[in-house]
Amino acid sequence: MGLAPESINVDSLGLRKLTDKTRKDDCDGDGDGDDDVTETVGCWMKWRFLGSCLTPSSSSKIDGSVSGSSTQLAEENKSSNDTSRDQPVAPVTSSSSSTDAESTPSTPNIVEELKIASQLRKFAFTELKSATRSFRPDNLLGEGGFGCVFKGWINESGPAPVKPGSGLTVAVKTMNHDGLQGHKEWLAEVNYLGDLHHPNLVKLIGYCIEGDQRLLVYEFMPRGSLENHLFRRSLPLPWSTRIKIALGAAKGLAFLHEEAERPVIYRDFKTSNILLDEDYNAKLSDFGLAKDGPEGDKTHVSTRVMGTYGYAAPEYVMTGHLTSKSDVYSFGVVLLEMLTGRRSMDKTRPIGEHNLVEWARPFLRERRRFYRLMDPRLEGQFSIRGAQKAVQLAAHCLTRDAKARPLMSEVVDILNPLPDLKDMAYSSSYFQALQAERANINQAIKNSGRVQVAFPERNGQPNPSPSTPNRPQASSPYHQNHLYRSPKPKV
Template sequence: MAGSMISQFTFLEVAFLHVNLAYSFLNCSRCNSVWQAEITYLGNLLHPNLVKLIGYCIEDDQRLLVYEFMPRGSLENHLFRRSLPLPWSVRMKIALGAAKGLTFLHEEAERPIICRDFKTSNILLDAEYNAKLSDFGLAKDAPDEGKTHVSTRVMGTYGYAAPEYVMTGHLSSKSDVYSFGVVLLEMLTGRRSMDKNRPNGEHNLVAWARPYLTDRRRFYHVIDPRLEGHFSIKGSQKAAELAARCLSRDPKARPQVSEVVNALKPLLNLKDMAGSSYSFQTMQAERVRPSPNANNGLWTRGSFMKNDQQHPRSLSIPNGSHVSRHQQSANNSPKPDGKP
């Protein structure tokens, strides 16, 4: 069967066939339990923000799962592997869809479920950039009523797992909320949760960003610079504050994921773009301030700087928005309404 790889999960390799179905082959030592978990959970759940399991089969040592086809691939691919950034409105649309999927698992399913491996590579996108959660190989039933957590072997992905789960093995729905906070932070910043290629002090995204998230004067510093001011001032501020709540060190202080949904809904259609704000322009000027070793004609982060002590300058258009070389190809990026 000829196909192409679209995503790779913890234990699954997922590809698409030319009949608009996605399939995964499992051939690892833990495949049977992962395969069974996928069937148990996805086979019995139906929601617009969950990937639909079409069918499955087993033959000898090969186990096959067949899913609905998700043509846009994973959120991870769009955030970190594509040259053009996702528009702000599309990021918020994806965040809301993913939160709705988690809400269904935690609060609306007949038996509440903890995802346990919520991350950008497990959020798949359809043609309209609607988010659907996938990979339930590590999912667990939520604790029985009256209990705060289930104790289990620590599994998942480093950088996304909640600290109390990593340290004690105590798993709860608030563990997923922490993971959602990490993903929301990745969408805000355009950075991976763990990145050793960053400067010292910036390897761990949560540790680096936490001091900025609730500071209304400095939160601009964490917003993805590739957006170049094309994001809502109020929306980004509210999203940063929401991420901070989800990332609280105390699980009890984290919101229910249904609260996350209600917080995200008003952010989708805000039009107060940051590019024209004085605070953002000041922050941008600080970002591109020339170093002592700057040379004549040195380009730094979209601004042309000279060593004659002049202020950094950017090309501008009448409405005050900045234009960089990166934006010259912006017509190829996803449109704000989520369409290609």
């Protein structure tokens, strides 16, 4: 969907981080000028070597900025040098009768399936080829499960391409030619984003459907994806910005669940699908896996299980029964990632800490232990009351009983006042003592050259574990969690 440069290593599209679900050999970056260009070229070379996505028949995938692609549970994870990336889970098919639109027709009937809003622009393939300068490598913003995303420039009021740096900057997402599933996701994005309009949803500007070409044109998101800011950039995302992003993303989900004319279940809520504009306003991207919510007296929609490993609700993975509460669970995972600075799945961490939710559960249950969860890179620059409320909210969203999870409108109400709280943790005597103790532990580890045993708790508060000091993130830029994945538009 909307691309953001920083998500990809190319600030302009935000796709650079396009770390999609199942396999992502994308370039990621910090979105810093020269560095981004370098990474983008590196990614281009990699793709070119693979016989990649710069040709119309390419099978590369795009993620992140433009539209974070999702990973199908059934798909095999092809990128496996990176231990930080999770393996996909086997697909789960519900035995109950269902309205699953996921069954693929033998031949797509575009006339019947394409319900495009009149305000969307229709582009010719040659126009988008020209707008991206023939999909040249230095315009590549990222790559994911659906295809590659390129930065382009078009006329402010029409489809005609213009000179780089002039007109309207856009992110052009191409679709891999992997069969009808890619077409179905392309179709879902056009139909949903052509009809849904909200400040916290990425804007779809237009589309191209010409022969076997399927492309989407999104607004350009200059700050890229949340994933890149949390896990790929050297400077930590400030506490106030994290809460602002969480609030914006929550408003986007609340709109889909409770305000849209037809309730929509997003189904692929994760950090790589949350794109940021210049002011760090969050917008949800990639609606390839979205589904209409249950209607009438139905309690759920039965579908083939798809999404991204580490973010999908357990009841959905087990039964294929999809509800809006599945999105609420995914929101809880992302909120926990924002609080801890850890990925939902990280195999580079010690045994017992690979799965973020399972590692965090003991600390979520005890209010006084919330300090153990907080991202050490924040160095106490967070509100104590705000962090406590956010931790409690994450626990509520992650409860195993789906019916007990809050509505997204309730989540928005809880997050609303948090940005204004000023009781910073660094000024508390307890946090200062905790930091001093952590420093001593780190020094002891450094001196001994080996990890020590964890210290016992003192006064009911946990001492930091030797396994959780300020250590650098996994070398993999996208140690992505892939559960299942949605095809992204590809060229």
